[in-house]
Amino acid sequence: MLRRDFLRGTATGLGAAWLTSKSTLASTLAFETPSRKFNAHDEVTLGRTGIRTSRLAMGTGTIGSGGHSNQTRLGMNPFSKLLLDGYNENGLRFFDTADSYGSHPYVATALKQIPRDKVTVLTKSDNRNPAGLRTDLDRFRKELGIDYIDIVLIHCVTEGDWTTRYRGCMDVLSEAKHKGIIRAHGCSCHSIEALRAAAASPWVEVDLVRLNPISSHMDADPDTVIGVIKQMRASGKGIVGMKILGQGDMRSRPSEAIRYALNSGVLDAFTIGAESRREQDDLTQRIAAA
Secondary structure: OOHHHHHHHHHHHHOHHHHOOHHHHHHHHHHHOOOOOOOOOOEEEOOOOOOEEEOEEEEOOOOOEOOEOOOHHHOHHHHHHHHHHHHHHHOOOEEEOOHHHOOHHHHHHHHOOOOHHHOEEEEEEOOOOHHHHHHHHHHHHHHHOOOOEEEEEEEEEOOOOHHHHOHHHHHHHHHHHHOOOEEEEEEEEOOHHHHHHHHHOOOOOEEEEEOOOOOOOOOOOHHHHHHHHHHHHHOOOEEEEEOOOOOOOOOOOHHHHHHHHHHOOOOOEEEEOOOOHHHHHHHHHHHHHO
């Protein structure tokens, strides 16, 4: 007999005794209320962008900087196969990459074997010079082997006045969207001041935000960050979570971190960088179990 059926039978059999303790009954049976089911491959929509993709993005930049990351250090064939396995075996259709990770060529190798319209490609530029960013967009498309990029973000913004300071770069991305070179633009934030500025800016369509329950590598404490994200969602921005495992600080507690991200109610999707097929499978299973 299933435990749930047993509990229901017990509750019926004890009848009057349970009625004398309504609070006990409520607390005992509360866990029976069906919770929302999640899957890594769930199709989600990023805010009002119209971009539909998988709930879990395959991150390519764990400890990523200087053109390298833990994923690129796996080597071309192992890493591109990991991306393909994520798509073919786990239904993951969201590739999270960046110039600073050096992962564009690896993603390009995988994309050669995937229909372009079946995946979402997000990348980021550290360039703060408008002319340089325009050049980046051409180079990124060549490196990725694609005609358009779904989402391009200004990477790692920290300044509270970034929406004024980097207006020229914002205009370049707006122009690129108008020309069909990209589908949406936004930023990844690395300070609470930058996050608040992004929330207030109608230009930001997608924001990559840092969120986990232990405030590891975050812009502020979780409650403060979630408050700002709620403002973003209210204005229709697409919200993609990062640092879900606290840049490895919660690697020994992945289920807790994943449950927190899923139940926060503020993320459309989130990115985690797996470094093996086993780890990728484990992530997808934990999302389903949550």
